[in-house]
Amino acid sequence: MTGPIINGAALLIGSVAGAIIGPKLNNNIRTRMPMVFGCASMGLGVAMIVKVKLLAPVMLALVVGSLLGEIIQLETLIQNSASKARVIIEKLTRPSADMGQEEFLDKFVALLVLFCMSGTGIYGAMTEGMTGDPTLLIVKSILDLFTAPIFASTMGFTVGILVLPQFIVQGLLFAGATMILPLTTPDMLADFSSCGGLIMLATGFRICGIKQFPVANMIPALLLVMPLSYLWAHYLI
Template sequence: MLSLWSKTSGTWINVLTVLLGSGLGLLLRHRLPAAMQQVIIQAVGLLTLYLGITMASDFQGLQAGPLDGVILGLLALVIGGILGEWWQLESRLTGLGEGLKRQLRGGGRFTEGFVAASLLFCVGPMTLLGSFQNGLAGDPTLLTLKATMDGLAAIALTAGYGMGVACSALTVLLVQGLLSLLAGIGATALPDPTQDPQVLLVTGIGGLMILGLGLNLLEITRIRVASFLPALVVGPLLFAVATRL
């Protein structure tokens, strides 16, 4: 029987690296001119686009009954996006950021940084697979690797957005901690996450969301990424239905 610490150790390490990275970013922020801060955010935005494209490539070769993986991904995004707008997820996440901003007396782009960092750190295959690995076997290796990447990203994002990025550690704690604990409960029902087509479908959907986040960071357009979060659940449900057609 794994202890609570064994199941969630990777999450706590991730929270710590986000906080440390944000602290370093705050130290750098007031020493960099605005143009350099913008370049840092653009660098993170370009890398985010690359990560999104890489994740979305998991759609290739994916088939569920008569439907191609790309079609399933599109349907999941449309249905998930409608549900997300109905539940006002984007507005609620922004409202949470604004509430933290008032409590901590943050300024500038606090809320924008909180939302961007929360989505970047919590939407992706490493969040899902790493949390499952930690919760099932007590192995934090994958989440430790993710924690290192998130810490480095937090330095760059905080230099541009400010204190709001540090508050995304709360989102990481809630999302990854909950996934790790749920993994232990549903251990016998979980497939091999590296090969299961439903996990690949979720990864592809997450990749498209990460692409949207990258476009937001580059200020090319404004995509309501948080509204698509239900698509991560809708996707496997559509897959299950399609395989029975």
């Protein structure tokens, strides 16, 4: 399980480094670089969206999955957990900078999706589990190593907490890849990538402060898109 370990280490190292050197960073770097990372997230999202094979099940998965997320209030649950984690960590360390609670929670949720639920991370973990090739996750690790310090410079050590859900998600996908991938088709994987791209696009808008999409509530769509793609291809067309 090389990829998830390397990715987790990169995120943790970047978060700790950013929290430590944060006060020394130029203010322009701290405020402008997140917009660059948001732009990168949008670009990656667009690149993934164009892989779509069956648009209808992707849209259906996004709508139904987001509705389920709203019903169970997934984003609220994540925000509450993040708020508690911030309080605990700031008792043990220095405050995570002069950032309001609402702004902190908005960014935390966006980073959760960016680091833990991106198509690159999910597909990379599945690919390594099936083929033993960790290349995709190593590439993601390089990006995370430079992304995490910028956000940690204003949000503190709390960003490092994201190592836990990231490793859990990637570890489960790695372990289950031998069972998941044989049941998929190239079209199903393409639609999965497209659905993840839509969420990544929304994440980029949120990081840049353009529009506060409920990205965490959209995550259940990733669980629905491949089954819906299969059913649509075999029974509706």
